[in-house]
Amino acid sequence: MYTPRAFALDDLPELQQLIQHTRLAQVVTFGEQGLQASHLPLLLNPDEGPNGTLYGHLAKANRQWQDLQNGSEALVIFAGAEAYISPSFYPAKVEHGKVVPTWNYLAVHAYGQAEVFTDAERLLTLVSALTDRHESARDQPWKVSDAPTDYIDGMLKAIVGFALPIQRLEGKRKLSQNRSAADIAGVREGLAASSDLRDQTLARFIPKEPT
Template identity: 85%
Template sequence: MYTPRAFALEDLPQLQQLIQHTRLAQLVTVGEQGLQASHLPLLLNPDEGPNGTLYGHMAKANGQWQDLQNGGEALVIFAGADAYVSPAFYPSKAEHGKVVPTWNYLAVHAYGSAEVFTDPERLLRLVSALTDRHEGKRAEPWKVSDAPADYIEGMLKAIVGFALPIERLIGKRKLSQNRNAADIAGVREGLAASADVRDQTLARFISQGASE
């Protein structure tokens, strides 16, 4: 990922926080079938290994797990908040007009080689943890144990789990840091005034960055 120094995010707790706030990741591998990608919800254990370890699963019918089993390096992309930045947001536009559109965004790329597993007990712990994470805020959370045991047993036979210790992380936080203070404020205010909740989310990140 091209990351100019002004946009580099290198603080491990912040990188891990962005990973944990991204609900769906993209797992990219290369193997006999060429490049393959899957969109997967993942769990991060931040305390396992120097950078943390990612856990996930995919359908056994999805041959991408064989790329992982073969030991090749995998790339996991965590795409965070993003927003289009209009030149109209910049006060400097009125001064000299030398402005163009851009895109602000947050992203983390994690690299590593994965261990593949099919042990039913380990898979059950994984799918239970994933379910609990995403059901946790519901008034009446659904649990894996709510389904018939024989049904879950059959479903576990149809998936493959993996653990991916993160060997290196590249983080990018592009929040108009290369602009002057007035332009940054203009971007923040412009995005905050948008009716699009995604723009509003990025505006909050810009506000947080300004307070650091």
């Protein structure tokens, strides 16, 4: 990932926090079938290995799991908050007009080689943990145990799990840090005033000072 120094994110706890706040990741591999990508919810164990370990599963019919089994390095993309940045946000537009549009965003790229598993007990633990995570905010959370046991047993036979120790992490926080303090404030105020919730979300990440 192209990352100018002003936008680099190197702090491991921050990187792991962004990973955990991203609900759907993109897992990319290259193998005998060429480039493949799947959109998957993942779990991070931040204390397992130097950078943490990611857990997820693929449909057995999705042949991408074979790339993982064959030792292909995986790139896992966690795309965070993002927003279009209008030149109109910058006071510099009035001062000299030498401004152009850009895009601000948060992103983490994780790299590693995965272990694939099909053990039913291990898969059940994984899908239960994923379900509990995403059901936790509901008043009456659904649990895997709510479904008939024989039905769940059949569903587990149709998936392949994987554990991916993160060997390398790259993080990027492109938040107008290379602009003047006045322009940064203009970006933050412009996004906060937007009717788009995605813009409002990114506004909370905009710093107060240039880097």
